[in-house]
Amino acid sequence: MLTRLLTIILAGSLIGLSGCSEQTTKEIEVKAKASEQQQVIEKEKKEMEEKKKEEERRKAEEAKPVYVNIIDPNTKSIIKTFNTKDLGFGKDAERYKAEIAKLTRELARGTKETPGYDNRMILDRLDANGQVIQGTPQTILNETDLSEKIMQASAKGGDVEIPLYVTASGYKPEEAAQLGEALVASYTTYFSNGVAGRTKNITLSAEAINNVIVGVGDSFSFNTTVGPSDAEHGYQPAPELLDGKLVDGIGGGICQTSSTLYNAIDQVAVSYIEKNNHSAHVGYVPTGRDATVSYGGKDFRFKNTTGVPVLLKSIVKKGSLTVEVRTAKAYQSLIKKSK
Structure with missing residues (x-):
């Protein structure tokens, strides 16, 4: 009896211990799951905080200005500074491209307020003693090259030197x-020596092109060579063609000089950059053989593609103007003639 009672008590104790064990295991499992959930929550919270920080950093980076400095290649000084983001970089690619194209165009060609870097060649000439009077070389700002350089620097900023090509x-x-030494072409036109203003204007413009050296590949511009035909430079009122009618204007007569030059230079193999006819027939050259000019407007321009350098000579006599094209005797047989 006692043995049976002890057995029952022992069994009950074991059952109680078993129940405690099961309860402890469940508690451990619950705590483990809670811990896992807490870790997940903390991980997600950390990721959200990192994303927020990254977003804030990105916004701060976007707001940070990026400056590009445009450098003059001659003086090495900064001539223009701009924030690329103000012009649309990183936000509007087409707008930014258009803004850079406008910037490079203004630097090359100038604005009403500032001159551009592009400059036509002012040709060398001989003085009365046969000494060379230096002109200035042709300078071209390569707009495409400058745009590409700016694009490359736009993300991080920096200095961009203007690419100039000097010839x-x-x-x-x-x-x-x-x-x-050698005469290769000439042409003569005639005018009334009694018209003082016209005679003066022809004489002044002829003197301006006299003894000008046009080297191989050089571009000649009548307006650049002669300059303004205004009263300040000694030009006088004289009849000139305007919209098909003869009217008095300062500098009337210089188109006879440009047209005489055209008929002389046309005998050798030059290529024309710009040539314009008058609105009506002029009497000093055949129809279609004239070259009208107007400072700041229409110009007469050609490129020396004869293969040799040439010298322009102008001779004004009583009632006549002759323009000659000359070269060295060594080049006389080499110069290309017009076909």
Whole structure:
């Protein structure tokens, strides 16, 4: 009996211990799950905080200005600074591209307020003693190259030097003294010597193109060579064609000089950059053989593609203007003639 009672008590104790064990395991499992959930929550919270920080950093980076400095290649000084983001970089690619194109165009060609870097060649010439008077070389700002350089610097900023291409006259200094030796082309026109203003204007413009050296590959511009035909430069009122009618204007007569030059230079193999006819027939050259000019407007321009350097000579006599094209005797047989 006692043995049976002890057995029952022992069994009950074991059952109680078993129940405690099961309860402890469940508690451990619950705590483990809670811990896992807490870790997940904390991980998600940390990720959200990192994303928020990254977003704030990105916004701060976007708001941070990026400056590009445009550098003058001659003085090495900064001539313009701009924030790329103000012009649309990173937000509006087409707008930014258009803004950079406008910027490079203004730097090359200038604005009403500031001159551009592009400059036509002012050709060398001979003085009365046969000495060379230096002109200035042709300078071209390559707009495409500058735009590409700016694009490359736009993300991080930095200095961009303007790409300038400078072309000197296509002749050798030692050739200058011989360029007047051989006559290769000439043309003469006539005018009334009694019209004082017109005679004066023809004389002044003829003097301006006299002894000008046009080297191989050089571009000649009548307006650049002669300059303004206004009263300040000595030009006088004289009849000129305007919209098909003869009217008095300061500088009337200079188109006879440009047209005489055209008929002379047309006998050799030059290529024309710009040539314009009058609105009506002029009496000093055949129809269609004129070249009208107006400073700041229509110009007469050609490129020397004859293969040799040439010298322009102008001779004004009583009632006549002759323009000659000359070169060195050594080049006389080499110069290309017009077909």
